[in-house]
Structure formats: structure tokens, C-alpha cells
Amino acid sequence: MIPVLEIFGPTIQGEGMVVGRKTMFVRTAGCDYRCTWCDSAFTWDGSAKEDIRQLSVEDVWHELKQAGGENFDHVTISGGNPALLRHLGDLIDLLHNNGCQVALETQGSVWQDWFLNIDDLTISPKPPSSGMETDFSKLDDILSKVEEADRTTTHTSLKVVVFDKADFAYAEHVHQRYPQVPFYVQVGNPDPLTDEQTNLVSGLLDDYEALVDRVVASSAMNNVRVLPQLHVLIWGNKRGV
Amino acid sequence: MIPVLEIFGPTIQGEGMVVGRKTMFVRTAGCDYRCTWCDSAFTWDGSAKEDIRQLSVEDVWHELKQAGGENFDHVTISGGNPALLRHLGDLIDLLHNNGCQVALETQGSVWQDWFLNIDDLTISPKPPSSGMETDFSKLDDILSKVEEADRTTTHTSLKVVVFDKADFAYAEHVHQRYPQVPFYVQVGNPDPLTDEQTNLVSGLLDDYEALVDRVVASSAMNNVRVLPQLHVLIWGNKRGV
Ligand code: SF4
Ligand code: SF4
Numbered sequence: 001m002i003p004v005l006e007i008f009g010p011t012i013q014g015e016g017m018v019v020g021r022k023t024m025f026v027r028t029a030g031c032d033y034r035c036t037w038c039d040s041a042f043t044w045d046g047s048a049k050e051d052i053r054q055l056s057v058e059d060v061w062h063e064l065k066q067a068g069g070e071n072f073d074h075v076t077i078s079g080g081n082p083a084l085l086r087h088l089g090d091l092i093d094l095l096h097n098n099g100c101q102v103a104l105e106t107q108g109s110v111w112q113d114w115f116l117n118i119d120d121l122t123i124s125p126k127p128p129s130s131g132m133e134t135d136f137s138k139l140d141d142i143l144s145k146v147e148e149a150d151r152t153t154t155h156t157s158l159k160v161v162v163f164d165k166a167d168f169a170y171a172e173h174v175h176q177r178y179p180q181v182p183f184y185v186q187v188g189n190p191d192p193l194t195d196e197q198t199n200l201v202s203g204l205l206d207d208y209e210a211l212v213d214r215v216v217a218s219s220a221m222n223n224v225r226v227l228p229q230l231h232v233l234i235w236g237n238k239r240g241v
Numbered sequence: 242m243i244p245v246l247e248i249f250g251p252t253i254q255g256e257g258m259v260v261g262r263k264t265m266f267v268r269t270a271g272c273d274y275r276c277t278w279c280d281s282a283f284t285w286d287g288s289a290k291e292d293i294r295q296l297s298v299e300d301v302w303h304e305l306k307q308a309g310g311e312n313f314d315h316v317t318i319s320g321g322n323p324a325l326l327r328h329l330g331d332l333i334d335l336l337h338n339n340g341c342q343v344a345l346e347t348q349g350s351v352w353q354d355w356f357l358n359i360d361d362l363t364i365s366p367k368p369p370s371s372g373m374e375t376d377f378s379k380l381d382d383i384l385s386k387v388e389e390a391d392r393t394t395t396h397t398s399l400k401v402v403v404f405d406k407a408d409f410a411y412a413e414h415v416h417q418r419y420p421q422v423p424f425y426v427q428v429g430n431p432d433p434l435t436d437e438q439t440n441l442v443s444g445l446l447d448d449y450e451a452l453v454d455r456v457v458a459s460s461a462m463n464n465v466r467v468l469p470q471l472h473v474l475i476w477g478n479k480r481g482v
Contacts, residue, residue: 230469
């Protein structure tokens with residue numbers, strides 16, 4: 001059984017290595033981190049406890065088909081930290097057997113063997129502003145397993161969210177530690193609870209421009225991609241889109 | 242010699258298959274099309290005639306280094322239609338020899354053998370609203386050459402700009418004709434001359450949401466990516482950024 005909080009779509013992936021990709025979302029409950037600026041804190045802070053359902057992989061597929069019909073061939077599994085779920089491999093197999101590609105994002109604190117079956121795997125270690133500390137030996141281990149399976153340049157990416165100077169230095173460090181892994185830097189959502197869409201968008205675009213400027217000025221950050229969160233630009237902080 | 246209109250950067254690629262990628266830009270002069278909504282009409286309408294310089298490939302590299310220093314490893318060649326320039330292959334070789342990856346966008350009206358040396362090749366056939374007509378036998382020819390060289394899924398993409406319903410039907414047609422080629426749909430810039438940044442951004446985001454809705458509703462458009470133009474969201478219609 002998989003603890004599921006949300007199943008929705010089709011929509012687009014708003015960030016990272018397959019930004020813009022038409023996809024469905026499955027959001028799992030539970031996280032081993034407590035990032036200060038977590039934009040899905042409801043997955044772990046108890047506030048949506050009564051919405052968590054224990055679903056079989058067949059149930060998940062049934063609900064995906066119900067929501068998406070014939071209009072999807074890609075599913076994004078997000079959290080929380082879906083890497084906490086050992087049995088997610090069964091869902092990934094079922095999705096593949098039904099002609100879907102699968103994307104997943106995790107902070108890189110836990111390895112699962114089914115990482116090697118994910119088509120678009122985003123490892124997103126958390127910068128200092130999150131209040132979390134990165135276990136680099138764990139991250140080394142994950143990325144060397146991906147490398148051994150020859151999936152570094154095709155199915156994997158690193159993504160770091162940047163809020164401030166210290167975060168940017170952290171991003172440079174991560175990129176230099178794993179230069180062969182496609183690298184994404186992303187602006188953070190400064191206010192994941194506001195419903196003031198106009199201010200949110202103009203603030204995000206200002207932050208995005210500032211991050212572009214930082215990347216442009218850094219010779220340690222050449223082979224990188226800098227992205228905003230497209231879904232926030234369109235829908236603000238609304239859930240389920 | 243290469244007819245060059247602009248050399249600038251580092252900045253980010255605002256659209257297409259390497260959206261967000263830190264890059265330099267080289268803009269060449271001349272186009273065989275006359276799209277109604279062309280956002281770089283100055284490359285062919287005579288209005289920037291006195292800015293066109295005939296540069297050797299060494300000159301182009303020298304100016305790139307002068308502008309970018311050590312802060313780049315990727316160069317985007319845009320136009321106009323750079324595919325009109327038979328000798329661009331020399332520039333691509335020089336860039337590769339200096340450790341740069343090379344991206345190029347063209348509408349797909351002309352083949353050049355050096356297409357097979359481009360790391361990120363975007364073929365962007367023009368939809369009905371452009372006023373241009375696509376020569377599909379030419380497009381078939383280009384994409385089969387790319388396929389023969391086994392570069393379809395790794396180094397190539399198709400991109401169609403969508404302004405209206407007819408454009409969307411055209412995009413569906415192109416995607417179905419070449420289903421194996423990574424496919425991008427993009428909102429057009431409704432007003433490539435305005436300097437009213439705020440209205441431009443909110444209009445673009447509305448158009449982007451509408452395009453996402455169209456893609457979501459179409460089962461012919463599952464394996465696609467829908468993107469806005471990030472540089473327009475940040476900088477509006479300003480040139481040289
Ligand atoms: S790792 Fe992700 S889900 Fe977990 S607390 Fe941090 S931002 Fe939230
Ligand atoms: S093909 Fe491109 S450069 Fe040429 S007229 Fe059309 S939009 Fe402008």
C-alpha cells in the first residue's frame with residue numbers, strides 16, 4: 001500500500017529536467033526532512049492527516065485513468081519524500097507496463113533500488129536556508145549507483161533551490177562535486193501560502209532575474225540551467241493543478 | 242565570413258529544448274521567411290542593415306570571449322535563419338574545439354550538413370498564423386537525415402509556436418507526423434514591440450495557461466512539453482539580454 005495525498009492532472013511539470021512536460025501527479029505522504037520553506041508541508045506536518053489514503057498500486061492506476069483518461073503518458077511522483085516508500089517499485093512497473101514514463105523527485109537522503117527504473121529522476125539536495133544538513137556520503141553513494149548503471153547523463157539530474165547567497169555557494173559546491181550530472185538551479189517560492197497572485201508573480205520574476213545574474217557572473221556555474229517554477233507563475237499556490 | 246547582427250551574453254536560453262541553459266548568443270542576419278509576427282524582423286527587414294558585420298569565425302570567437310570571458314561553455318546561434326549560411330560549420334567546429342556546446346534554431350526550410358554537428362538542434366516549422374507555408378517534403382528530408390545519424394532523440398527537437406486554434410491543429414499534425422522527435426509547443430509573443438512590461442507579462446501568462454489547457458485536453462498531445470519564453474517574462478522585448 002502507498003500513502004497517497006493527491007492524484008491529479010493532466011497538467012504540466014512546472015520545474016526541473018522535464019519542465020513543461022504534460023504529466024499526471026501522484027503525491028505521497030511523509031518526509032524525513034522539515035525544510036523551513038517546504039511548499040508541501042501538508043505532506044508531513046499533520047495538517048492533511050485525514051486526507052492520506054492507503055492505496056494499492058492498482059487503485060492508484062485506476063484513479064489516474066479516471067482523472068486523465070487517454071490524455072497522458074507521463075506520471076510524476078512527488079512528496080514529501082517518495083523515496084521513503086520501499087514498495088513504490090511496483091507502481092513504477094505498473095505505469096511502465098501501461099505505456100507511461102515516470103518522473104520522481106527526492107532530496108537524496110535515502111536510496112531505493114527502483115531509482116534505476118525512473119525515467120526522469122531529480123535529486124534535490126537542500127541548501128542551508130532549508131535548515132537541513134546534507135549527508136554528502138549518502139549523496140555520493142546515490143550518484144555513484146546511478147553512474148554505475150550508466151544513467152547519469154540521460155535519466156538523472158540534480159536540482160538546487162536557491163534563496164540567498166549561502167544557498168548559491170552550496171549550489172556551486174554540489175555542481176562541482178558532481179560535474180557530470182545535469183544541473184538545475186531554481187528560485188524558491190518566497191511565500192508558499194499567499195494567495196496574492198500578482199505580487200507573487202512579480203516577486204518570483206525579480207528573484208529569477210537575480211538568480212540568472214548570479215549564474216551569469218559565476219564561472220563555476222557554466223553548464224547549468226536556471227529555471228523558475230512555471231506552475232507558480234500560472235496558478236500561484238493553488239493545489240491540485 | 243558570417244553576417245552577424247548581435248553577439249551577447251552570457252545570459253540564459255529562454256525557450257525550447259535547453260530552456261534555462263546558460264549560453265552566449267550569436268545572431269546572424271538574413272531569413273528566407275517573412276513571418277507576420279517575427280520577433281527578430283530586424284534580421285531581415287532592412288531596419289538594422291547598418292549593424293550587419295561580415296565577421297570571420299575567429300572574429301566571432303574573439304568577441305564571444307570578450308563578452309563572456311570564462312563564464313560560458315555554450316553558444317546559441319540564432320537568426321534570422323542561420324541555416325542559410327553554408328560555412329557556419331567552421332564556426333561550429335571552432336566552438337567545439339574551444340569546449341563549447343552549440344545550439345541552433347531554424348525553421349526547417351533548408352538543410353546543411355553541419356546540422357549533424359549541432360548539440361541542440363531546434364527545428365521550428367511555422368504555423369498558419371505566420372503567413373508562411375511549410376514544405377513538408379523538405380521537413381521530411383531533414384528529419385530523416387537526422388534519424389539516419391541516430392540523433393533524433395538526443396540532439397534534436399521540434400518546436401511549434403501557437404497563437405490560435407489553427408496553429409494548434411498544425412502543431413498536432415507536426416507532432417503526429419514525427420512522433421519520435423521530442424516536441425515543444427510554445428506561446429507566441431503577442432506584441433514583440435511593446436515596452437509595457439507588466440501588461441506583456443500578464444498577457445503572456447494568460448496565453449500560456451490557455452495553451453496548457455489546450456494541450457491537457459488533447460490526447461494527440463501527450464508526449465509534449467509546453468513552454469513560455471522565459472527571457473520575455475524577465476526582460477520583455479529588450480534586445481541583447
Ligand atoms: S524535503 Fe521536500 S517535502 Fe521534505 S520538508 Fe523539504 S521541501 Fe518539504
Ligand atoms: S523564420 Fe524566424 S526569423 Fe525568419 S521571419 Fe520567421 S520568425 Fe522571423
